Amino acid sequence: GKEILKYIDVLIDGPFIEKEKANLIWRGSKNQKVHFLTKKYLYLKPLIENENTQAELQIFNGSLVLTGFFELDFWKKLKHNLKTL
Numbered sequence: 317g318k319e320i321l322k323y324i325d326v327l328i329d330g331p332f333i334e335k336e337k338a339n340l341i342w343r344g345s346k347n348q349k350v351h352f353l354t355k356k357y358l359y360l361k362p363l364i365e366n367e368n369t370q371a372e373l374q375i376f377n378g379s380l381v382l383t384g385f386f387e388l389d390f391w392k393k394l395k396h397n398l399k400t401l
Contacts, residue, residue, distance in 0.1 A: 324353050325352070325354045325356045325357050326342075326350065326351070326352055326353065327353055328342055328349070328350055329348065329349045329350075330347050331345075332345050332348070341370075342364070359390065359393040360390075362387060362390055363386065363390065370385050371384035371385070371390070
């Protein structure tokens with residue numbers, strides 16, 4: 317049960333409900349919740365909370381392309397986190 321949670325950074329909670337279907341980041345329906353269990357990806361939280369934020373990240377031939385509508389601070393944090401990989 318709880319033992320597996322120590323291996324999870326981000327948890328999506330709740331069943332997919334067809335009548336609450338929505339185009340949300342990481343979720344298929346409005347009832348589903350995103351839980352950040354560690355700080356590792358906490359910088360992505362603004363993408364989840366702001367429904368106007370839409371970002372697409374593509375990695376192709378060693379290049380990274382980020383498109384969409386997002387805060388500049390998000391881009392700075394993403395670049396920093398990618399450098400630490």
